Amino acid sequence: MSTRSALTDKTNTTSKDRRALLAEWKNKAKSGEGSGSSLLASKRGRGLSALGGAARVTGGPVRPTTSGGDTNKRQKTTQAWATSRSTTSARTKFASTTRETSFQIKEDENVEPRSKTIKFAEEPETEDSGDAAPKTGGRSALKGSLKYTSSRPSTARARMTGDNAGEADSVSNGAVERALKRRQEAPVQQAPQPEVEEDLGFDLEEDLDEVEASGLKSRLRAMQKKLVSLEQEKVGLSMAKAPLEARLRQNEDAWNKEKLRFQTEIGALKGNIKEADEKFRNLEHLKSTVEEENSRLNLENRKANSSVAQSAPADNTAWSKQLSNDKEIVELKEKIDAFKEEIQGLKLDKISLESDNSATNMEYRSLSAKYAELQAESGDIEAAKASANEAQIQLDVLTREHIATSAQLNAVASDLAATRSTAEAELKKQTEEWTKKEKELRFENSVLRTRGGNFEEGDLVRPDDVEDEAVLRARIEERDSTIEELKEQLIKGEQQRRKMHNRIQELRGNIRVFVRTRPFLPGDGDNHDSAVDVSPDGQSLQIFDKTGKADNNFQFDKTFAPSAMQENVFEEVSEFVQSALDGFHVCLFSYGQTGSGKTHTMQGSGNGQMRGIIPRAVEQILEQVNVLGQQKWKYSISASFLEIYCENLKDLLVNMGDGVPAGGKAPKLDIKRDADGKSYVNNLAGVKICNTDKAEGMAQLEAVMAAAAKTRSVAKTDMNAQSSRSHSVFMLHIHGQNEEDGTIISGALNLCDLAGSERLDRSGATGQQLKETQAINKSLSCLGDVFSSLASGSSHVPYRNSKLTYLLQDCLSGDGKALMFVNLSPTVQSSHESLCSLRFAKRVSQVELGKPTKHVTYKMGGKK
Numbered sequence: 004m005s006t007r008s009a010l011t012d013k014t015n016t017t018s019k020d021r022r023a024l025l026a027e028w029k030n031k032a033k034s035g036e037g038s039g040s041s042l043l044a045s046k047r048g049r050g051l052s053a054l055g056g057a058a059r060v061t062g063g064p065v066r067p068t069t070s071g072g073d074t075n076k077r078q079k080t081t082q083a084w085a086t087s088r089s090t091t092s093a094r095t096k097f098a099s100t101t102r103e104t105s106f107q108i109k110e111d112e113n114v115e116p117r118s119k120t121i122k123f124a125e126e127p128e129t130e131d132s133g134d135a136a137p138k139t140g141g142r143s144a145l146k147g148s149l150k151y152t153s154s155r156p157s158t159a160r161a162r163m164t165g166d167n168a169g170e171a172d173s174v175s176n177g178a179v180e181r182a183l184k185r186r187q188e189a190p191v192q193q194a195p196q197p198e199v200e201e202d203l204g205f206d207l208e209e210d211l212d213e214v215e216a217s218g219l220k221s222r223l224r225a226m227q228k229k230l231v232s233l234e235q236e237k238v239g240l241s242m243a244k245a246p247l248e249a250r251l252r253q254n255e256d257a258w259n260k261e262k263l264r265f266q267t268e269i270g271a272l273k274g275n276i277k278e279a280d281e282k283f284r285n286l287e288h289l290k291s292t293v294e295e296e297n298s299r300l301n302l303e304n305r306k307a308n309s310s311v312a313q314s315a316p317a318d319n320t321a322w323s324k325q326l327s328n329d330k331e332i333v334e335l336k337e338k339i340d341a342f343k344e345e346i347q348g349l350k351l352d353k354i355s356l357e358s359d360n361s362a363t364n365m366e367y368r369s370l371s372a373k374y375a376e377l378q379a380e381s382g383d384i385e386a387a388k389a390s391a392n393e394a395q396i397q398l399d400v401l402t403r404e405h406i407a408t409s410a411q412l413n414a415v416a417s418d419l420a421a422t423r424s425t426a427e428a429e430l431k432k433q434t435e436e437w438t439k440k441e442k443e444l445r446f447e448n449s450v451l452r453t454r455g456g457n458f459e460e461g462d463l464v465r466p467d468d469v470e471d472e473a474v475l476r477a478r479i480e481e482r483d484s485t486i487e488e489l490k491e492q493l494i495k496g497e498q499q500r501r502k503m504h505n506r507i508q509e510l511r512g513n514i515r516v517f518v519r520t521r522p523f524l525p526g527d528g529d530n531h532d533s534a535v536d537v538s539p540d541g542q543s544l545q546i547f548d549k550t551g552k553a554d555n556n557f558q559f560d561k562t563f564a565p566s567a568m569q570e571n572v573f574e575e576v577s578e579f580v581q582s583a584l585d586g587f588h589v590c591l592f593s594y595g596q597t598g599s600g601k602t603h604t605m606q607g608s609g610n611g612q613m614r615g616i617i618p619r620a621v622e623q624i625l626e627q628v629n630v631l632g633q634q635k636w637k638y639s640i641s642a643s644f645l646e647i648y649c650e651n652l653k654d655l656l657v658n659m660g661d662g663v664p665a666g667g668k669a670p671k672l673d674i675k676r677d678a679d680g681k682s683y684v685n686n687l688a689g690v691k692i693c694n695t696d697k698a699e700g701m702a703q704l705e706a707v708m709a710a711a712a713k714t715r716s717v718a719k720t721d722m723n724a725q726s727s728r729s730h731s732v733f734m735l736h737i738h739g740q741n742e743e744d745g746t747i748i749s750g751a752l753n754l755c756d757l758a759g760s761e762r763l764d765r766s767g768a769t770g771q772q773l774k775e776t777q778a779i780n781k782s783l784s785c786l787g788d789v790f791s792s793l794a795s796g797s798s799h800v801p802y803r804n805s806k807l808t809y810l811l812q813d814c815l816s817g818d819g820k821a822l823m824f825v826n827l828s829p830t831v832q833s834s835h836e837s838l839c840s841l842r843f844a845k846r847v848s849q850v851e852l853g854k855p856t857k858h859v860t861y862k863m864g865g866k867k
């Protein structure tokens with residue numbers, strides 16, 4: 004058995020086996036059963052024989068020994084034994100009689116070499132005869148006590164397990180051999196007899212456990228080592244991962260590029276398919292032409308053949324013709340074949356392109372579905388935007404209404420306060436007068452009492468006095484009723500006077516001018532000293548400059564104080580509005596600086612008290628139409644709304660009018676003149692207003708105003724146009740016909756909110772705003788020029804100089820009635836602009852236009 008195999012065999016032996024064997028062996032040794040050698044022999048294969056079985060057997064030779072002084076034989080036997088021992092484990096212990104042998108076990112290169120001393124205690128060998136006396140220099144005998152010392156014994160032992168154990172064993176065996184050799188070379192001594200003893204001299208079981216533990220430890224160490232190497236491997240792998248990831252990214256990029264390329268290719272392929280289709284169709288066509296030609300030639304050929312056959316055999320012309328025909332046919336056939344091949348190729352191309360195309364189509368369909376989803380989403384967003392816009396418009400209206408209401412309330416409150424203080428002063432005056440009178444009476448009374456003796460106070464009232472009192476009461480009542488009558492007369496007189504005034508104005512053809520001062524607003528600052536003082540007579544006012552000096556007194560047809568309500572203002576214009584129903588072309592326009600209350604006057608805000616002239620005028624007309632309807636009048640009413648921004652006309656009802664598609668491009672508006680020389684705007688939308696049902700008519704008007712506000716707000720963002728930067732004109736066209744007498748009237752109401760007049764230096768406008776301001780100022784100065792020409796009676800009135808004057812020409816030329824509102828801001832800072840506005844208004848009020856025309860057509864013909 005080789006050393007390695009023996010060691011392997013040995014390590015395979017389990018500790019259990021070994022312990023069992025050991026116990027068996029001990030028992031046998033104790034009982035003297037069998038010879039130690041035989042047991043040794045039987046256990047040798049399991050590596051235990053060397054463990055001193057020979058040395059421990061009581062009463063029997065442990066190993067073959069030589070008897071007596073037969074040195075040679077003994078030497079031989081020892082040698083043979085030693086040789087056999089070289090194949091056993093390093094645990095073999097030798098008993099040596101006289102000396103200690105030490106040698107080194109070389110461990111693997113990672114472990115520092117250390118010295119391990121194995122001490123062989125040499126003792127005199129017992130003679131076979133059983134002589135117990137020790138013999139020096141005799142045969143060496145294994146005592147069975149092997150001392151194994153080492154600074155790291157466990158390590159050394161660990162090396163002896165598994166494969167390492169084999170190596171270590173061979174090393175130790177080599178050392179053992181060398182020791183034996185030295186012994187053999189040493190002078191032959193009397194071999195000592197094995198000691199017969201009960202006690203074996205060492206704990207074999209403990210040794211075995213130690214070896215076993217060292218085995219486990221060594222395995223643990225190996226595992227730790229492996230763990231370290233695995234950790235290193237892990238680090239290595241994670242380092243290797245980074246470039247792999249980079250490569251992955253590269254691959255992804257490349258894939259994306261490739262995808263793009265494919266998409267482009269698909270596009271190109273689609274084009275190719277189209278081209279191929281076209282080509283294919285052309286070729287098919289060509290093919291059919293060629294085939295037709297071919298059949299025609301064949302026919303000709305046949306004819307030629309038959310004619311050749313019929314004619315003389317040597318007809319050269321026919322023959323040559325036949326030949327050329329044949330040649331042509333062959334050529335054509337070749338051509339057809341080539342075409343067929345080409346068609347085949349194209350068909351294949353087509354198939355492959357079609358398959359590509361179907362893939363592209365699939366992709367296209369999925370993209371289309373996505374696109375549809377996105378479009379639906381975008382639709383939702385647009386709807387949300389539109390509703391947000393509408394909400395914003397409503398909010399603006401409510402804000403305006405709120406501001407106007409609170410400003411109005413403030414004005415009324417201050418008016419009330421003024422009235423109260425006047426009343427209080429009056430009361431105080433009266434009280435003082437009464438107290439004075441009472442004192443006088445008391446004095447008179449006391450004088451009378453003194454004169455007439457001791458009358459009681461009640462005695463002062465005499466019967467004639469009672470009579471006097473009744474008369475007085477009657478007189479007072481009479482006076483009161485006279486006062487009432489006079490008051491009524493005064494009112495009637497005032498009405499009469501107003502009517503007369505209006506009549507005179509009408510006859511003179513004057514443009515009437517009303518001036519309205521707005522109340523202070525939250526943004527006007529803390530100084531609420533008004534620059535405008537409106538007289539209670541309702542016709543005159545005074546304006547103060549910045550130093551508080553009264554500048555000028557002005558008188559107009561009507562002046563409104565800041566506390567004047569919308570209702571009061573409308574009362575004053577209602578008659579004017581009414582005349583539109585009678586067939587007049589009426590124009591009301593508001594003029595004034597930005598923020599002075601033009602829009603508030605014309606349009607107002609909300610649906611209640613703050614409504615302006617436009618809704619109130621329409622309401623009144625609808626009411627009147629209803630009344631006139633009972634008198635066989637039939638009306639048709641329509642509304643238009645336009646604005647003039649930087650000299651361009653814009654239809655504010657573009658999305659509502661007849662025939663104008665919602666969201667479509669609005670047609671260009673132009674001011675034209677009809678056959679009668681009357682101006683109109685072509686392409687302007689007209690929205691019908693129901694005049695049989697007032698509520699419905701008002702709802703339609705509301706829709707018109709909302710649509711106009713919407714268009715204006717869009718324009719505001721698109722063109723930066725604000726309400727004050729454009730003139731807006733609301734038009735109400737009224738057509739009425741009397742069903743009884745056939746009379747037709749055609750009136751118009753133009754309610755015009757002019758852009759705010761602004762001084763360039765104060766506005767500080769630049770860019771687009773400067774352009775706007777210049778355009779506004781130009782058109783307002785054109786308006787001023789028109790009035791100046793009219794006032795001076797000039798033969799030429801420059802109506803055409805601006806869109807505004809051209810549009811309002813009819814109303815400003817004496818054909819219609821015109822009323823101008825001049826709106827003023829009460830602030831001192833605006834006093835200069837207010838003064839300019841008032842001077843302009845004064846000029847306008849002096850214009851005499853002549854008697855206005857009533858647009859009425861009577862049945863019997865003729866206009867009036």
Ligand SMILES: Nc1ncnc2c1ncn2[C@@H]1O[C@H](COP(=O)(O)OP(=O)(O)OP(=O)(O)O)[C@@H](O)[C@H]1O
Nearest residue numbers: 406407410411521597598599600601602603727759
């Ligand atoms: N008589 C009034 N009573 C209460 N509030 C008023 C009155 N006049 C104007 N206001 C308020 O003053 C503000 C400015 O008025 P408005 O917009 O009518 O001025 P405007 O002259 O039309 O300005 P712009 O030229 O800028 O269009 C608004 O908030 C309006 O409600």
